[in-house]
Amino acid sequence: MITLTSSDGETFKVDEVVAVKMQTIEHMMEDGCAETAIPVPNVTGKILAKAIDFIKKHVETTKKEELRAWDADFIKVDQATLYDLLMAANYLDIKGLLDLTCQRVADMIKGKSVEEIREIFNIENDFTPEEEKEIRKANQWAFE
Amino acid sequence: MTGNMRLKEDEEEEEEEGASPIIYGDVLELILSHVPLVDLAHACLVSDTWKHAVSSSLFHLNKLRPWLVVHTQTTRSPYLTSTHAYDPRSRLWLHVDKPPLRHVSPLRSSHSSLLYMLSPSKFSFSRDPLHLTWHHAQPPLVWRTDPIVAAVGSRIVIAGGSCDFEDDPLAVEVYDVESRSWDSCQSMPANLKDSAASTWLSIAVNGRRMFVMEKNTGETYSFDPSTKIWNGPYELHPDPAVFFSAISFAGDRMILVGLIGDAENVKNVKLWKVDEETMECEKVGEMPQLLLEKLKNENSNLASIGVTMQGDFIYIHNTSGSGALLCCEFKIHDEIEWSIIENVIIISDKTRMGRLVFTCSDVGIHDVHKALSSDNRRFLYSP
Numbered sequence: 001m002i003t004l005t006s007s008d009g010e011t012f013k014v015d016e017v018v019a020v021k022m023q024t025i026e027h028m029m030e031d032g033c034a035e036t037a038i039p040v041p042n043v044t045g046k047i048l049a050k051a052i053d054f055i056k057k058h059v060e061t062t063k064k065e066e067l068r069a070w071d072a073d074f075i076k077v078d079q080a081t082l083y084d085l086l087m088a089a090n091y092l093d094i095k096g097l098l099d100l101t102c103q104r105v106a107d108m109i110k111g112k113s114v115e116e117i118r119e120i121f122n123i124e125n126d127f128t129p130e131e132e133k134e135i136r137k138a139n140q141w142a143f144e
Numbered sequence: 145m146t147g148n149m150r151l152k153e154d155e156e157e158e159e160e161e162g163a164s165p166i167i168y169g170d171v172l173e174l175i176l177s178h179v180p181l182v183d184l185a186h187a188c189l190v191s192d193t194w195k196h197a198v199s200s201s202l203f204h205l206n207k208l209r210p211w212l213v214v215h216t217q218t219t220r221s222p223y224l225t226s227t228h229a230y231d232p233r234s235r236l237w238l239h240v241d242k243p244p245l246r247h248v249s250p251l252r253s254s255h256s257s258l259l260y261m262l263s264p265s266k267f268s269f270s271r272d273p274l275h276l277t278w279h280h281a282q283p284p285l286v287w288r289t290d291p292i293v294a295a296v297g298s299r300i301v302i303a304g305g306s307c308d309f310e311d312d313p314l315a316v317e318v319y320d321v322e323s324r325s326w327d328s329c330q331s332m333p334a335n336l337k338d339s340a341a342s343t344w345l346s347i348a349v350n351g352r353r354m355f356v357m358e359k360n361t362g363e364t365y366s367f368d369p370s371t372k373i374w375n376g377p378y379e380l381h382p383d384p385a386v387f388f389s390a391i392s393f394a395g396d397r398m399i400l401v402g403l404i405g406d407a408e409n410v411k412n413v414k415l416w417k418v419d420e421e422t423m424e425c426e427k428v429g430e431m432p433q434l435l436l437e438k439l440k441n442e443n444s445n446l447a448s449i450g451v452t453m454q455g456d457f458i459y460i461h462n463t464s465g466s467g468a469l470l471c472c473e474f475k476i477h478d479e480i481e482w483s484i485i486e487n488v489i490i491i492s493d494k495t496r497m498g499r500l501v502f503t504c505s506d507v508g509i510h511d512v513h514k515a516l517s518s519d520n521r522r523f524l525y526s527p
Contacts, residue, residue, distance in 0.1 A: 080165075102175045102177075105167075105175045105178075106179045109186075110180065111183065111525075112183070112186065113186065121166070121190075122165075122166055123191050124191065125190075125191050126192045127192050131192070138513075139513060139516070140517070141516045142185075142186055142189050
């Protein structure tokens with residue numbers, strides 16, 4: 001069993017077969033640093049719990065259809081949780097979860113106009129006024 | 145791993161609960177690798193940071209891949225056309241919604257992204273990836289119903305396909321795109337007399353030459369439109385068991401796809417790379433049996449296949465209109481990866497209405513921008 005401690009002090013005991021799916025943790029296990037509890041400073045208990053749930057489900061189930069349906073349900077979370085899960089998957093290097101969360105965020109971009117994308121993702125328009133003018137002139141369709 | 149998010153700092157206003165964090169760096173590029181090309185065209189206009197992230201993501205994580213464009217056309221006037229495209233980078237189908245072409249006649253293509261229409265009054269062609277620009281020219285002197293047409297460099301070669309008894313069945317004419325003029329030249333070799341039409345001949349084209357091969361025998365000739373000279377014959381028959389083959393260029397490679405066995409019982413489909421200078425064939429791949437079954441569909445008859453190639457991609461379809469659409473990609477060390485294209489239902493439905501014409505293009509963000517800037521053009525995701 002491997003023990004993980006979240007940023008807000010929650011501890012999680014996971015089987016090795018689950019822990020190795022977090023590449024970051026697996027490397028630590030290989031380096032012999034997994035004897036005591038491993039701190040996961042960037043991830044809260046709430047998110048770490050979800051990430052562990054994801055891995056457990058994918059370890060237990062092999063049926064693609066069932067996993068697909070479960071993933072679709074699993075990822076129905078608010079934007080903040082989605083980002084937190086994405087960051088956790090990135091930091092802990094959990095490939096399946098990273099793909100799922102990135103795809104979900106990518107789906108938020110699909111079909112959106114430039115202004116809509118800026119709004120959803122809180123993007124600062126860092127084009128110079130001249131650049132912005134050029135872009136709007138060349139691509140009127142994007143701003144309608 | 146570098147931190148890739150920070151909360152937006154509001155100096156004057158109070159911090160919003162659940163303000164969405166700003167995504168940048170590795171994570172942004174990873175997300176963008178999941179975004180289809182037609183949406184990346186919007187994403188790169190959002191900010192300078194995103195513009196660079198899109199470029200970087202395309203270069204490092206998920207590069208552009210050539211689209212397979214399927215044009216379906218009804219067989220009678222006004223020859224209504226609808227266009228669907230498959231983007232293998234994102235594995236999805238798009239319906240390309242665009243204004244109808246004016247003065248339409250049957251659409252044809254003989255290689256890669258070339259699309260053309262030939263009528264008694266006009267010869268029209270388009271070579272750009274999304275066929276936004278059409279070049280209209282006088283028709284060739286000889287009226288042809290089923291010629292081979294090839295865009296070689298800045299010239300278009302039209303050969304064979306004549307149906308009038310008075311015309312030379314082997315007549316060749318070359319159109320110079322820059323000077324907008326036709327020139328007649330040396331006829332096709334006499335050996336091709338009985339098969340001088342696109343029904344019987346497969347062509348492979350690169351920037352300098354056109355290679356013409358009889359699909360059933362593998363007898364091949366090459367034509368250089370700048371010297372107007374035919375060379376050959378060459379025998380492209382790498383395996384005596386091949387009863388049908390097609391050639392085309394995938395990037396710099398001339399590839400021959402051969403059906404082995406006979407039409408009622410095709411045993412294999414193999415791929416050879418042909419050396420342009422020596423015309424020798426080297427086997428580079430073989431279709432997995434499972435995919436061959438899908439290509440045949442329920443019908444065990446597979447008399448001929450159509451191939452469309454661009455860059456590292458080869459698309460193969462059953463010319464009867466049924467069966468699966470297959471794709472193979474040259475990967476590192478020229479290893480071939482085979483796959484089947486999903487959700488071809490859209491296409492199968494259309495087949496009943498008319499003809500299918502396949503083209504293959506390298507579509508980039510610039511092309512998508514141009515298309516969207518053109519009148520009423522849209523890309524819609526097919527469900």
